[in-house]
Amino acid sequence: MEARTTTLSENSAFAVPRGMLAEWGLSVLVERDGRRVLLDAGTSISAAHNGDVLAVDWHSIDDMVLSHGHYDHTGGLVEVLTRIGKRIRIIAHPDVFADKVAQYTREATPIYIGIPFKRAELESLGADFHLTSEPVWLSQNVVTSGEIPMITDFETIDPGLCVRVNGEVIPDPLADDQAIFVKTGQGLLVVLGCAHRGIINTLHHARNITGVEKIHCVIGGTHLLRASDLQMEMTMATLREFGVERLGVSHCTGMPAAMRLAQEFGPGFFFNNAGSVVVV
Secondary structure, eight states: OOOEEEEEEOSSBOSSSTTOOOOSSOEEEEEETTEEEEEOOOSSSHHHHHHHHTTOOGGGOOEEEOSOSOHHHHTTHHHHHHHHOSOEEEEEOGGGGSOEEEOSSTTSOOEEOSOSSOHHHHHHTTEEEEEOSSOOBSSSSEEEOOSOOOOOSSOOOOTTEEEEETTEEEEOOOTTOOOEEEEETTEEEEEESOOTTOHHHHHHHHHHHHOOOOEEEEEEEOOOTTOOHHHHHHHHHHHHHTTOOEEEEETTSOHHHHHHHHHHHGGGEEEOOBTOEEEO
């Protein structure tokens, strides 16, 4: 059986079918082994609306995964949970409900960027949170990353992304950042949320968790929008080393980084927008 992803929310949207919405954020439906897993819920209404346009059978979704606790991946949870209409397991890291803020200078007022709902409200709509830092196997061939180790020397956490602890604003290690790894006959399909802990760190972890060396396809947010030239060069070289043949970037990649990746990967590169369907 093939693996399939359908992107329900992203910064840009395909014109067909008509009525698709674009919105800063991300939500991707992953299908494999007869299981249907929704990664993230976008910023507000787009994931639910676009799912309706694409005739998603919401009630058939088996699990949800939150890539991390930022608003642009969780703000659509109420809309999505309302459509799912049943008790559903949501797998996330224990830090997902942390008091996350953005503060790019010491003088700036911290801006809350965490989950815009109380946990109790989401649970009243059917959310059954399973909080763990460990990988969770969702089927024989689909696994969450769990916490991703920082092992490269060229990938760092965005310094403007912070967390408030006991009233003090400190850098957020974004330990809750995670992805979904899917085994296929052609190699791994890796579905990223934002890759805050580094796309290459994530791919190293994917190989370690699954035991599969070949990474065939990577889609989702790569958080390269502020990447240095060194990081871009090392990222592209490692993607080639890992055998990546298809690269579908989304959301937080940034246009300059996307253009460099497009030049490097040629026909294997694509924009993974709302409405994009990938079959492996």
